[in-house]
Amino acid sequence: MELNELRDKAYKIAREHGFHEEEFSDGHYLMLVISELSEAVEADRKGLYAKVPKDKENTIFSPKTFHGDNVLFVYNFEEHVKDRVEDELADACIRLLDFAGLRNLNLNRFALVNVVSSKKTFTENVYAIIKDIMNYKYSLEEQVNYAITQIFALSRILDIDLLWFIEHKMIYNEKREYKHGKKY
Secondary structure (H helix, E strand, C coil): CCHHHHHHHHHHHHHHCCCCCCCCCHHHHHHHHHHHHHHHHHHHHCCCCCCCCCCCCCCCCCHHHHCCCHHHHHHHHHHHCCCCHHHHHHHHHHHHHHHHHHCCCCCCCCCCCCCCCCCCCHHHHHHHHHHHHCCCCCCHHHHHHHHHHHHHHHHHHCCCCHHHHHHHHHHHHHCCCHHHHCCC
């Protein structure tokens, strides 16, 4: 799926779940992204990584397996993915995608240079991403594009199929309550 399509889907799900009934600043939305990245660091510190096989076909997460059984999907997601590194990185991207939808940002720009590296620790890589999110020499569109690019680059370093986790987190989010039970 193309990033602008993911943007539109993330924004639609967030809007349908009440997340855009109030107007908030850009800083508000970017801080929520930073909080998701911080949650990824906490998951890494605890050694919490998703329990999903590399070949996801014919597993508990294959659409063929759960046949639209929402209860089974939610249970499996919460048991094997929720609150783990992959889930939190997906959440950070989904928040960026939703924010891009809210502000009508084009997501066809990519960072030419990665700030993440296999030579850095997970924490150092997340810090580098956050530092660039806070870099106001870039336009808002550049900041969002850059952050998404860097989270995908970090995921490649970690051998995480981030797109798969984003798509499945969006399925999970569609099934959640209003504002996911949160204030904002």
